[in-house]
Amino acid sequence: MGRARPVPPTAYAILGLLSMTDELSGYDLRRWARALRFFYVSPAQSQIYSELRRLAALGWVAQRDVAQEARPAKRLYRTTEDGQAALRGWLEGSPVEPPALKHALLLRIFFGHLARPERLQALIDDYITAARMVLAELEQVRAELGDDPRWRFPAAVAEWGLRYYAAETEAAAAIRPCVAEAASRE
Amino acid sequence: MGRARPVPPTAYAILGLLSMTDELSGYDLRRWARALRFFYVSPAQSQIYSELRRLAALGWVAQRDVAQEARPAKRLYRTTEDGQAALRGWLEGSPVEPPALKHALLLRIFFGHLARPERLQALIDDYITAARMVLAELEQVRAELGDDPRWRFPAAVAEWGLRYYAAETEAAAAIRPCVAEAASRE
DNA sequence: GCCAGCATGTAAGGAGTTACATGATTAT
DNA sequence: ATAATCATGTAACTCCTTACATGCTGGC
Structure with a gap:
């Protein structure tokens, strides 16, 4: 059970946002992620989707497809038990990177x-x-x-x-x- | 005379450091670049060298090889007239990116x-x-x-x-x- | 004997970006 | 008409990082 390469902070940020809500689509997350903009670069749309795929591959989020009339289909994500555990582990165990500023x-x-x-x-x-x-x-x-x-x-x-x-x-x-x-x- | 793709801020940072000094090697620059660390991520050694090559290719810095006894050869860089003009243009004309913080x-x-x-x-x-x-x-x-x-x-x-x-x-x-x-x- | 300092460079890869593609609906 | 909203995804690319490679000198 070798620990794979570390997951980037942005993935934890998205996982964290999901842990505060019920179920969100990638599209929804783009809006939620704006909450981070004051203290953390809020990720591009394409990165949100790719991080969601990463999190799904890790089993940290579960996805559910929802068809809609007159709207494109949604893919809703929510954290799994493993995901909550991963977040807790990140908060409790991992070293905190020094703030990175580009002024x-x-x-x-x-x-x-x-x-x-x-x-x-x-x-x-x-x-x-x-x-x-x-x-x-x-x-x-x-x-x-x-x-x-x-x-x-x-x-x-x-x-x-x-x-x-x-x-x-x-x-x-x-x-x-x-x-x-x-x-x-x- | 199409303006090529924009040069990254880190290149200007290195050019700027050269503009404040006489002549520096990549190795010297690594120390000078530490001065930026309080407000700008100071670049990795390998990036300093690659940015210097970029600046040399643009004609914004001139290089001069100096042999040394009992020490590896140095490659000293200094800003050119074009380099000074580029820096001035960057300071005067280019839009200032909003600060990027990852806290x-x-x-x-x-x-x-x-x-x-x-x-x-x-x-x-x-x-x-x-x-x-x-x-x-x-x-x-x-x-x-x-x-x-x-x-x-x-x-x-x-x-x-x-x-x-x-x-x-x-x-x-x-x-x-x-x-x-x-x-x-x- | 070993480590720090001097001095440059390559290789590999991850993080993150912009731009593009698609296409229906609703509001102006 | 035209733009914004909803909704996802790919492609191409840049920036930047870590790790490795090389090799000599001087101090402890």
Whole structure:
């Protein structure tokens, strides 16, 4: 019973989403997976389907085909006992990867010596605007989750996210003058 | 003169590092690239070499082989005029990708209903410890950069990083009790 | 004797993406 | 008319990673 090669986090993410619901199609999952976008790259549609096939092959999800009138047929998935056990094992036993961040704005600021300062400031301003929009979204998400114990953990993550994006706007605003200083020099 | 397919950000990152220095080998770059690790996944050694070959093929860097006694031969790279122009074009003209985050801890907390609360708390504690270590590193980096105008932009990024990781420790500490609350329920 | 450092490179493969294909229904 | 929604799936490709290969020098 050799443990096969490790399953990627995205597969666990999909399995986890299924574990919080009853039965979902790949199409449904695409919407659910958007909930991850604040803290985890939400997978492409094609990947959702391929991960579902992987999970089915592992016996971690069960599938059921449902015909519909006037709509394409659905394939509904739900977690199996093995799937729940796999998720629990992942949560309890596997090492947590360090967060992977690719911050394209910071990459550009890092090489800011080659840009016009006004351009950098504009990029920072755009970023603050975008972060504020995420904040607004997250506030709504947080409100929708309420204090329903069923969504306690997503709610905790949303609260983290609120702090996260608030800190981003503050950090962006804080370094904006440094870039301005560079502007007044050249 | 059809614009070929876009060059990945990592290539610009390497080009940018070369633009801040005189001449570097792939081996040297591996160390320099570590500076990116706080805000951008720092590339694997093999990728550094392959990106350098790509940049050389584009004419954005020039290479020069240097024989050494008692050491393997070096291949030193420096940016060309075209390379500088490409970097400037990237900074000024190309759209900034939204930050991509893969926060494995938050993914696990999101699915926390399947974990023992003590486990989640331990994960959070580990994360806080790790974030504090990053903070210590960043403080040192920031101190080393000083107020040398040459490193103004890296310094600004380091300051962003200090806020970022401080916010992470705070967010982690803030949601820890929510997880604890779950513990007292079950 | 052994490991770290210097220095480059190949091979294999996994994770993830975009774009395409199909086709009916409903709303604008 | 046209777009969005429902619903799944394939093809091609890129990015990036790990592991391996090579080999000399210097310090402990």
